[in-house]
Amino acid sequence: MTSQQPPVLERLPIPPLQDTLNRYIDRIEPLQDSKQNKRTRDVVFSPENLDNLSILHNKLLEYDSELAKENPYSSYIEQFWYDAYLLYDASVVLNVNPFFQLQDDPTLKDTNSRPTVTNNGPYGAHTMQIKRTSKLVTSMLKFIHQLRNGTLKPDTARGGVPLSMDQYNKLFGSARIPPGPGENSCHLQTDSSAHHVMVMYKQQFYWFDVLDINNNPLFKTPDELEWNLYSIIMDGNATSATENKLPFGVFTTESRRIWSNVRDYIYQADDRTNWKNLKLIDSALFVICLDDVAFDESVEGQDDLTTSMLCGTSKVNLDFKSTAAPLNIQSGTCLNRWYDKLQLIVTMNGKAGMNFEHTGVDGHTVLRLATDIYTDSILGFARGVTTNVLDIFKEDKPVLKLNIDNKKNKHNVITIPRKLEWQVDSFLLSSLHFAETKISDLISQYELVTLDFKGYGASHIKRQFKCSPDAFTQQIFQIAYYALYGKFETVYEPAMTKLFQNGRTEAIRSVTLPSKKFVKSIFDRNATDDERKQFLQDSCKEHSRITKECSVGLGQDRHLYALYSIWNELFKDSMPLPGIFQDKAWSVLNTTIISTSNCGNPCLKSFGFGPVTPNGFGIGYIIRDESITLVVSSKHRQTQRFVSLIEKSFMEIDHIFNRANGLDPIALDQDKAYLMRSRGMSGSLEKTNKSEDLRYLLSGYDYFDVSVTG
Structure with missing residues (x-):
């Protein structure tokens, strides 16, 4: 099969400078008072600022023109985007890596049950875990085979419009490598010839080959893989707590500077064992994390599960009466991770998810992987019953084939798991200890709350509210935050720009003048329900308009960031920092208090990430036809209260529309009235401007006794 390149898409556009500045003013205006906005306008449109930005803009155009000649499969933002991630020094845990469940x-x-050693099944308490993992991994191997052999079905938008596929090259065999001596930046390393996986169980490492030299899966069915996983678990269980069970994965939770020092120490050692281990991990296709825990379906169980998927749990033995292990020993799942790579995580009772390093791939790319492997693993069961079943990975003509030099890659296939043994000394032992205590500290600083809202979903939003479900949900977040704090803060939502070559994302800034008008009307005793309905639809239309602009590369954040990067790299010593970057508005817009992302797909149960600022919230949400799931994170900023207000806000909008239409929400649909019933409310609501439920939004208080015009 001959190698061929994917089609070259249109390059990511660089908007006209004046258009970008106008959008910037539009995005920052709702977050300022009139005096602040006037100052910002004066700074942005001052002759000196415009002259300096024009120089930077022309240099960016020149840079993009040269880049297009050197590499057509590139974009003007690519290197600046990588630098933004790779120059980041703090831990990637909770700060960079998201998760999908x-x-x-x-x-x-x-x-949904907690397994015990008496569970029926060929692998005892681990039967569910082994079977789920084997199914997902064999589906992932099919995905990799098609990717590398050019037969993976290309991504398309509505109407069959092709999307950029370049991120898939960074999905497997990639690792975030800390800076070397004298370097300031991490590296994104990708081994496109990798053929092995790394398995972690009880913080121990095992590896074996899963592809042959032609990228054909060595394990064709889940059954063939199960024994490998079972033997790893049995070996891990046979290792006593006092033996060498060193959590080397915890190094990936450190700051990049500390992790860099540890790696350099390992590299300089005379014994090459540890360095060879690191190279094997770095080059693995992905990491399989088999966790020796299970989570039930209770609210607490789901919150613990999302915590385990996002950052790992921290569990320390502090029982002075226990003699099974030394006191203060960490046993949380945070030790059973390698955060510098793509990870497949599976619990003992078969709960599965992914945690991924974000530098080279965005959520849309990993979502495609998750969707395909979930669907294929389910259809695999049906194929055992009938042959008339859709095949997700049906071979077709090559679309994209990775260039792999197999001449230098001829190796003996190793399909029996091999365990990594580590050589330690006092420096490594103390470094592990302090890394473990720091990740425990970090995890304890955050909280995650899951909401499965079953009152309604996308179908009801479109039919009843006549709004885009995503735009509508963004308004709900603003209602809840305003109800709790009485103000508006910077909200971020990514728009995918994969319509263009090497497209990543653009920033949707959700707070607009129409959204403020709508949110304030909810708390205005003089506003009517008809007005609130109109304000909602106006704000959603504005959000959808901005989203469409961003998705075609006509936003403001990426362009301005590229201009700042050009100044920082080429003009720092010859040009003063342009006024726009010194103005307080720039800091306000780039300090995201509410960071959100919509990753809706039937294969996902939940999705989340950490807040991007210390005083912020992170909201990962999934909008289904009849429900909406959110995972909200913060550094203990009343997360549960905020989530409760989001839930109440969903119901309040339904009440507004029902009241305006003269309808009784309880008689409409029992499911949609579940929240009201849970509050002990019954009977018809009076058709008034005042909500029976608003007291829940305002913590028992009445309408805001403040001006709603400012």
């Missing part, structure tokens, strides 16, 4: 496998039973 897959829906449970309906073909496997008892995923």
Whole structure:
């Protein structure tokens, strides 16, 4: 099969400078008072600022023109984007890596129970875990095979418009490598010839080959893989707590500077064992994390599960009466991770998800992987019953083939798991200890709350509210925050720009003048429900308009960041920092208090990430036809209260529309009235401007006794 390149898409556009500045003013105006906005306008449109930005803009155009000649499969933002991630020095845990939790496998039973050693099944308490993992991994191998052999079905937008596929090259065999001596930046390293996976169980490492030299899966069915996983678990369980069970994965939770020092120490050692281990991990296709814990379906269980998927749990033995292990020993799942790579995580009762290093790939790319492997793993069961089943990975003509030099890659295939043994000394032991205590500290600083809102979903929003479900949900976040704090803060939502070559994302800034007008009307005793309905639809239309602009590369954040990067790299010593970057508005717009992302897909059960600022919230949400799931994170900023207000806000909008239409929400649909019933409310609501439920939004208080015009 001959190698071929994917089609070259249109390059990511660089908007006209004046258009970008106008959009910038539009995005920052809702977050300022009139005096602040006037100062910002004066700074942005001052002759000196415009002259300096024009110089930077022309240099950016020149840079992009040269880049297009050297590499057509590139974009003007690519290197600046990588630098933004790779120059980041703090831990990637909770700061960079997001997670996806897959829906449970309906073909496997008892995923909601806690397994015991008496469970029926060929692998005892680990039967569910092994079977779920084997199914997902064999589906991932099919995905990799098609990617590398040019037969992976290309991504398309509505109408069959092709999307950029370049991120898939960074999905497998990639690792975030800390800076070397004298370097300031991490590196994104990708081994496109990798053929092995790394398996972690009880913080121990095992590896084996899963592809042959032609990228054909060595394990064709899940059954063939199960024994490998079972033997790893049995070996891990046979290792006593006092033996060498060193959590080397905890180094990836450190700051890049400290992790860099540790790696350099390992590299300089005379014994090459540890360095060879690191190279094996770095080059692995991905990491399989088999966790020796299970989570039930209770609210607490789901919150613990999302914590485990996002950052790992921290569990320390402090029982002075216990003699099974030394006191203060960490046993949380945070030790069973390698955060510098793509990770597939599976619990003992078959709960599965992914945690991924974000530098080279965005959520849309990993979502495609999650969707394909989940669907294929489910359809695999049906294929055992009938042959008339859709095949997700049906071979087709090559679309994209990775260039892999197999001449230098001829190796003996190793399909039996091999365990990594580590050589330690006092420096490494103390470094591990302090890394473990720091990640425990970090995890304890955050909280995650999950909301499965079943009152309604996308169908009801479109039919009843006549709004885009995503735009509508963004308004809900603003209502809840305003109800709690009485003000508006910077909200971020990514718009995918994969319509263009090497497209990543553009920033949707959700707070607009129409959204403020709508949110304030909810708390205005003089506003009517008809006005609130109109304000909602106006704000959603504005959000959708901005989203469409951003998705075609006509936003403001990426362009301005590229201009700042050009100044920082080429003009720092010859040009003063342009006024726009010194103005307080620039800091306000780039200090995201509410960071959000919508990753809706039937295969996902939940999705989340940490807040991007110390005083912020992170909101990952999934909008389904009949429900909406959110995972909200913060550094203990009343997260549960905020989530509760989001839930109440969803219901309040439904009440507004029902009142305006003269309808009784309880008689409409029992499911949609569940929240009201849970509050002990019954009977018809009076058709008035005042909500029976507003007291919940305002913590028992009445309408805001403040001006709603400012």
